[in-house]
Amino acid sequence: MSKQIRFLFEGQTVTARTGQSVTAALLQHGEMAHRITTDGTPRGPLCGIGACNECLLQIDGRIAQRGCMTTVTQGMDVRRLPARPDLTQAAPLAACPDEPIPTTTCDVLVIGGGPAGIAAATALAQGDVRVIVTDERHMAGGQFFKQDGLGSAPCDEQQRRGQQALAAMQEAGAQCWTDTLIWGAFREKDGLTIGALRNGEALYIRPRFVVIATGAQERPAPIPGWTLPGVITTGACQTLMRANDALPGQNILITGNGPLNLQVAREILRRGGHVAALVEAAAAPFRRPAEAARLATLNxxxxxxxxxxxxxLRRNRVPVLWSNRLVRIEGQDRVEAAIVVDARGHETRIATDTVCIGDGFVPANELPRLLGCVHDFRATPMPHLTVRRDGNGATSQADTFVIGEAGGFGGADIAWGQGHLSAQAILHLMGRPVASATPWARKTTRARAFQKALWQLYAAPPPPSPATLPDDQIICRCENITLGTLRARIEQDGITDPATLKRATRCGMGRCQGRFCGASVASLTGHITTEKECVAPQMPVRPVPLAALAREKPEWKGHRRTVLPTDRPAAIRATPAQTADAVVVGAGVVGAFTALFLAQSGLRVTLLDRGPPGAMASGGNAGSLHAQLLSFDYGAPTQGLSPAARTMPLQKASIALWESLRDTFDRDIEMKRTGGLMIAQSEADLERMRQKVTVEQSIGVNCSLVGADELRRLEPALTPQCLGGAWCPDEGKINPLAATLAVLSAARRHGVQIVPMADVRAITRTGDGYTVGTTAGTWSAGTVVNAAGSFAARIGQLLGLDVPVHGAPLQMIVTEPVAPMLHNLIAHASRHLTVKQAVNGSILIGGGWTAGLDPVHAHPRPQRDSLEGNLWVARSLLPGLDRLHIIRSWAAMNIDIDGAPILGEHPDCPNFYNAVTSNGYTLAPMMGRITADLIVNRSTPTDISPFTIARFADRTP
Structure with missing residues (x-):
């Protein structure tokens, strides 16, 4: 029997039982609201498995702690999490040791300690294989074998089976690491590396094989009132009861579709709770006698x-409403009632304080997607991806197996069988003796037949489309994005894919990374058929304390180039040629500005992009507006100004142009001249800054040296160890997600034809003009502008031209949002770093750390060393970052030239213009303006002689 303990919640004493989660302890005392959103409304726990991040609390000063995953302790101080926590009042989340992050090896890593993972690990360990099993919870068992963390309630059959399975796994010799969060997966030259956080400390695991058994998650459909405290999933209710011996409320409504809802309703009654009603979308089983009989025959x-x-349920007089569906939840600051509707459209209002929604499950597939396993799109029961695998769980990647519900919902029996089958397959690959797989194959076949019959019995009409909901309906819970906002952007920007809608609205950019809004977004943007059209997962797949990953790493000067991904064969679409005065290749921010200014001058312009417009470097940019030289662009001058230094006046003019244009756009681009500080932490840094400022002042850059006292006045969050730095009041920031789409929208309003998915495959000279052949059709134009960014060299090659542009993928990192703590754009005098705070409160960390190309998909992806090193440099300047989680990292293909842009007409190819630069976001308006001036007027007020391609004339290709 667990003992009573006391802790504080909002300054008031609350009692709990040893072993309970903080969320369970609060709910049993009627405290449903955990965090506060940006609009001031309260939110409570939803999923119960740590995926939704709605149960976030401030615990003992540490912000954003998941209440459902944190065990209550004596004297713990718990407070609701404000929308923007004040870091000056927060405690560090983790230590940042000086030693490297440790690495451990094993033969097989099994991720997930449910039935599938337990079965696989046991069979592998019995085959004398070194196995590590990880589970994020305090106790393994998964949802089906969920164990009682308090040891107070009698076990039922499921829990007894779980105890026996866990004991057998331990006896076989498999290591089981609980409280272990898997946050990332990397394919590296020498094999797999899995990033983990065990008991708050980072480590890496290097397995020969990985078995992903992460299960499934519930994904309730959005309806009015679904964000009220007191709305949880059916699985969360079961977790509260089985693992915490707690009920979520006093009068509980169970809704949704499937047999789990029946089981949970009965468990509530067994624990003395009251069930207001069970609302089931399917028809009553006695109305489907044939299906019921087949089910009884199979099992x-x-x-x-x-x-x-x-x-x-009948014995306890619980109303069971078959063929009914939940359509609305009512209440002020918590649930008060639910409205359900039957097949005839008749509404019933049910008084309740807790609504458990069981709409169905989707695979937790972030890790297999990160590892490059092929997935297929499924539209039912809700839009989702399922991994392509065989009966043993083998995927398209030979070292990766996906078993159980992580590959598709099927129940515990199928998961158990797949665990054994995957183990035998891996033993065979390792050359170890294997047992016959036939018995397990037969069992899983029977289990699949039963599951098929079960869901024929529970077949229900599809839920209403999110498009039928009102405009004020919240779709993205993390970012508080409404359906009206999504509709407006879809209509205004012509968006047809989830990734662009995500960039346009921030829907899916919060802590849960779109797990709960992804299906709605997919349904709103049109018919999706492939994995490529879905939003990609990002590391970390769960928020991770910044300090836990920060480690000092070697750095370099400049950018590391990479070979661009090889284009897949694709034919030019055979259509009658369209005509334009100018074709601009590349619909990033530079190309968009070029097209806009050309259209404003009266030209008919077509803007082509190989993907969705603004989706590559411009969509992955961190949004810094640079007016002074970056640390890796400055070198002590020996023979005149460097190319980067010559660009400084152009950058100053471009920032001013951004500022003059921002009120002309149809949305807030969140531009602000904050000023920029480049920080010196050593005497060598200070001397470097003195030389840099001297050069900059000589060419008119508004930059000056500041001492330590002035530095701290300008930026109090900086470490006291800073000695001084360079201050430039003209620097600032912009939201590239909004700004790129704003420029594209302006171009569209001025008549620019914007063509996505138009990969240019041929350019031929035809008299005084060109014919441009693409995968979306053919265009004839008098002028072509090469604004293709990292792909500019390939566009040049189509005309036999050498355009010396190289791909250089870079990474960015973003934290959870907090109260204002940074006032300036921060950079380092001798290290790769930029840091700034976005309007929404998130801290953006970048600065030129190299990324790599995903070896399977060939798109940019952050690397381990870069993540660690970038975070280390950031926290060395801003120690308050130790109090934050990172919630996402990403990479985009930047470009490397020589520090200056390439502008102007190519001397060997009349009417073919280049508009390419590595500092694209700062320079984009001026790049577009100059290029348009040259095309329309054959001249420009700006001297572009330092930026023409002629400067590379003596270069050896």
Missing amino acids: PRLALTGLSQITT
Whole structure:
């Protein structure tokens, strides 16, 4: 029997039982609201498995702690999490040791300690294989074998089976690491590396094989009121009862579709709770006698269990509303009632304080997607991806197996069988003796037949489309994005894919990374058929304390180039040629500005992009506006100004142009001249800054040296160890997600034809003009502008031209949002770093750390060393970052030239213009303006002689 303990919640004493989660302890005392959103409304726990991040609390000063995953302790101080926590009042989340992050090896890593993972690990360990099993919870068992963390309630059959399975796994010799969060997966030259956080400390695991058994998650459909405290998933309710011996409320409504809802309703009654009603979308089983009979034939025991559950509800006078669906939840600051509707459209209002929604499950597939396993799109029961695998769980990647519900919902029996089958397959690959797989194959075949019959019995009409909901309906819970906002952007920007809608609205950019809004976004943007059209997962797949990953790493000067991904064969689409005065290749921010200014001058302009417009470097940019030289662009001058230094006046003019244009756009681009500080931490840094400022002042850059006292006045969050730095009041920031789409929208309003998915495959000279052949059609134009960014060299090659542009993928990192703490754009005098705070409160960390190309998909992806090193440099300047989680990292293909842009008409190819630069976001308006001036007027007020391609004339290709 667990003992009573006391802790504080909002300054008031609350009692709990040893082993309970903080969320369970609060709910049993009627405290449903955990965090406060940006609009001041309260939110409470939803999923119960740490995926939704709605149960966030401030615990003992540490912000954004998941209440459902944190065990209560004596004297703990718990407070609701404000929308923007004040870091000056927060405690560090983790230590940042000086030693490297440790690495451990094993033969097989099994991620997930549910039935599938336990079965696989046990069979592998029995085959004398070194196995590590990780589970994020305090106790393994998964949702099905969920163990009682308090040791106070008698075990039922599921828990007894779980105890026996866990004991067998331990006896076989498999290591089981609980409280272990898997946050990332990397394919590296020498094999797999899995990033983990065990008991708050970072480590890496290097397995020969990985078995992903992460299960599934519930994904409730959005309806009015679904964000009220007191709305949880059915699985969360079961977790509260089985693992915490707690009920979520006093009067509980169970809704949704499927047999789990029946089971949970009966468990509530067994624990003395009250069930207001069970609302089931499917018709009553007695109305489908043929389906019910087939189910009973396939598995009489489970069929009788279901009948017993229905009988128990009737005996306890629980209303069971078949063929009904939840459509609305009512309440002020918490649930007060639910509205359900039957097949005839008749509404019933049910008084309740807790609504458990069981709409269905989707695979937790972030890790197999990160590892490059092929996935297929499934539209039912809700839009989602499922990994392509065989009966043993083998995927398209030979070292990766996906078993159980991580590959598709099927129940515990199938998961258990797949665990054994995957183990035998891996043992065979390792050359170890294997047992016959036939018995397990037969069992899983029978289990699949039963599951098919079960869901034929529970077949229900599809839920209403999110498009039928009102405009004020919140779709993205993390970012508080409404359906009206999504509709407006889809209509205004012509968006047809989830990734662009995500960039346009921030929908899916919060802590849960779109797990709960992704299906709605997919349904709003049109028909999706492939994995490529879905939003990609990002590391960390769960928020991780910044300090836990920060480690000092070697640095370099400049950018590391990479070979661009090889284009897949694709034919030019055979269509009649369209005509334009100018074709601009590349719909990033530079190309968009070029097209806009050309259209404003009266030209007919077509803007082509190989993907969705603004999706590459411009969509992955961190949004810094640079007016002084970056640390890796400055070198002590020996023979005149460097190319980067010559560009400084152009950057100053471009920032001013951004500022003059921002009120002309149809949305807030969140531009602000904050000023920029480049920080010196050593005497060598200070001397470097003195030389740099001297050069900059000589060419008119508004930059000056500041001492330590002035530095701290300008930026109090900086470490006291800073000695001084360079201050430039003209620097600032912009939101590239909004700004790129704003420029594209302006171009569209001025008549620019914007063509996505138009990969240019041929350019031929035809008299005084050109014919441009693409995968989306053919265009004839008098002028072509090469604004293709990192792909500019390939566009040049189509005309036999050498355009010396190289790809250089770079990474960015973003934290959770906090109260204002940074006032300036921060950079380092001798290290790769830029830091700034976005309007939404997130801290953006970048500065030129190299990224790599994903070896499977060939798109940019952050690397381990860069993540660690970038974070280390950031926290060395801003120690308050130790109090923050990172919630996302990403990479984009930047470009490397020589520090200056390439502008102007190519001397060997009349009417072919280059508009390419590595500092694209700062320079974009001026790049577009100058290029348009040259095309329309054949001249420009700006001297572009330092930026023409002629400066590379003596270069050896």
